[in-house]
Amino acid sequence: MTREQAWNLLTEYNQEAFHLEHAQIVEKTMMYFAEKLGYGDEKDFWGVVGLLHDLDFEQYPEEHCIKSQEIMREKGVDERIIHATASHGYGLGVDIEPEHEMEKVLYAIDELTGLIGAVVIMRPSKSVQDLELKSVKKKYKSKGFAAGCSREVIERGADMLGWTLDDLIAQTIEALRTFQD
Template identity: 45%
Template sequence: MAKLTRKRAEELLRKHTTEEHLFTHAAAVSAAMGAMAEHFGEDKDHWEGVGYLHDVDYEEYPDEHCHHVRELLAGEDVDDADIAAIISHGWGITVDEPEPTTPLMKSLYTVDELTGIIQAYARMRPERLDGMEVKSLKKKFKDKRFAAKCNRALIKQGCAMLGMELGDVMACCIQGMQAHAEELGL
């Protein structure tokens, strides 16, 4: 079984996705996951790959998100643990199993929604991601009307599962996304 990498995840996502905004979201989550991997001393390229591929079934099955990951990745030489991690980001939302139990799973569960808030905030700033501070992002996070579709309770729950403060997870995500600002159009 070959290790899932960002490059391989890009190839696989292109088989099932055509909408540009989904590729941008994949890149944002991938960037945040890379920073989380560094935080935990894990394989950055692997975590970026899992992050990039996390919505592999979303375009084809938006109402059954996370229920078709296994069938879409069958025969694609993707490790079962990576498939489980991808499915687990929908835990409590679209699926009941598996519950996120590893740092990889918990990170994906947490940063998926958080990257949406960071992207929305970056889009309204003249300097985009450049110079974004956790303090100012936290103010936007507290405003329930800002990026209203992003589930703040889920983000907080994910931080608790990780045993990390919200600000520390935000800092990781901002850092990871800043390194990919050009790719994200930010």
């Protein structure tokens, strides 16, 4: 599936600017990690997975990661994309466990990119370029801040990858710096 085909599918089911922006942030973050982790030849595939991970969320929030499988199968989407996107809902509505390193990265960074984005909005610079790990950690500890971003999922994702929480946050900040601002 090309990026253009993925975008067309995404915009068929998503119109809200917030959801489209989040999809693109996760797409680019996934591409960054593909390169960083030695999967550069699969960078575009990782990006498509990131772009489509929340395909069903806007229209079917109660069936998130379930309805998307049905939609993608009807459209003839590669089963690897279907498995990968559905696996980011592991333990939250589906029992499809992230297996490949790519799926674990998606699971870990989906919520985290949202939390980091919320931290950036609160900064005087409104930029990720000068964002430090300690700033994210401070907000991370405040349960009321970006309450919709599950710390449990972020931590479980770091564990799946065998990374510390600090490493996951720092690397995700680095990823966001490569394309934001």
